[in-house]
Amino acid sequence: MYERLTKCPLCKSGLFINQLVVEDKAISKESFIICACKNCDLWFTNPRPNEENIGSYYESPNYRSHQDKTSSITDFLYQIVRKYTLRQKLKWINSRYPKKGKILDYGCGMGLFVKTCQANGWEAYGLEPNANAAHIAQSKHQLTLIPNLEALHKHKKFDIITLFHVLEHVHLLNKTIKILLGRLKKRGLLFIAVPNREAPDAKSFGENWAAWDIPRHLYHFNVKSMQYLAEKHDCRIVETIPMRFDSYYVSLLSHQYKGSKNKFIKAFKSGYSSNKEASKTAKNHSSLLFILKKK
Template sequence: MVVKDHAISKESFIICACKNCQLWFTNPRPDEKNIAKYYNGENYISHQNKNKGITDFIYRTVRKYTLRQKLSQINSRSKHKGKLLDYGCGLGNFVKVCQENGWKAYGMEPNEQAAQIAKNQTKINLIKDLTALETEKKFDVITLFHVLEHIHQLNKTVKVLLSKLKKRGLLFIAVPNRESQDAAYFKENWAALDVPRHLYHFNETSMKYLAEKNDCRITEILPMTFDSYYVSLLSHQYSGSDNNYLKALKSGYLSNKAAKKNNNYSSLLFIIKKK
């Protein structure tokens, strides 16, 4: 599949498929030295701290709710509020919410611009990189919310994160689900493909393969129902549709309705434990 970077560069990229594990991957892709420029744009909202229009406003309004939802999901599955790491924390909003709720929370953010905002404005505890992480004591919870698909050194990073997770700790990984109805409807214009920032494109099978490869098991798979609406909104914009907001409501609703039968929501949250 040939997919255009609608958000920033307007360049096109190819998505390939692995026959063994069903993982899709962007290929070729920018290396770690050159990927930064594909994040440094006004349209990449998760690394910006400004409101520039109604789409940004909707994103930030929904984010306030989903931050509390994520916290509730973690609290309901944790016996105590211990040590938490949000890997790929962006501007640090979720770390701050966790800190205010009693967690000893830390963030890690590879993007220098976002990390600087997290440090100076959000004022969270930041761990610089994987090398610095290796000196930390283990965590009760590690979260990656829409981050795994961005990581260049996927296997190495997963191994390091698991090595810093307590034996009974929980790993929360949220990723777009390429088998959702909105993905099938929009095809190469599905906004959650987000090339070249998304290096990988998961489904339930490829996530299970990754977990088992690292001697882990998936204990729960939860829907992220708001994602279908926001992704549909961007996808309609990329497709050049009129009445984007009304169409996004319809597309998001229909995607969530279809997912009730097979759990193929636009995004899925995988809760993972070590075996």
């Protein structure tokens, strides 16, 4: 059920140490170790559930990105923010790739971003490994999904490939990036959004920081480790964009995990403070969107 890594999943170095012990406060209440690689600076969950068994850690109404229901104020706020971020993601892509072409959203969840892109004139496709989310995308949103990575070879190359808060969930880190880059056009763009473990809110909340999201998050990136990933795969980071709304939502969940009173007020203050502090430190926000291009 669990697998213990003896080498860093990014750089394959054996030089890593135990950095943190974090509880899965959202679902299982189990505790997991986060290791820190001394070579590439990636932090990673170790040991971790293997690919065959990790699905049970997503099977909860608390995992909102795979749910289409509103049963709490937090769910309601999540859905409001999601509508805004769908438009924002599309705006980021259109402003950097004005000629609409072919786009793949890897880890598309319920397919909302795929639908948003299709409505905007893109030839948009989605790929979602989680069976529950894929079922919603297909049954409710009438999307035809690409079943797996191996099926990508049947498609012509893409102008844009997006992974919005997906890469931290992928077991085969380097293999996945290699396959996706192989299906990206020479002048295409790869959009990767991940939580940033060096954000002010991460330091403030410590082990209660909701974006650790153990054990669903297998990796915990910062700018240095993402730069290493880009260079390893012969890419360059052409732009880094702060995702400012994430700090508010992550702060809300973090205060919820801490059992804070007046969590909504405190979350707003924490999110605002984190964004303000991050702006002083080279856009070191709660989540960062990295835009990669092949060399």
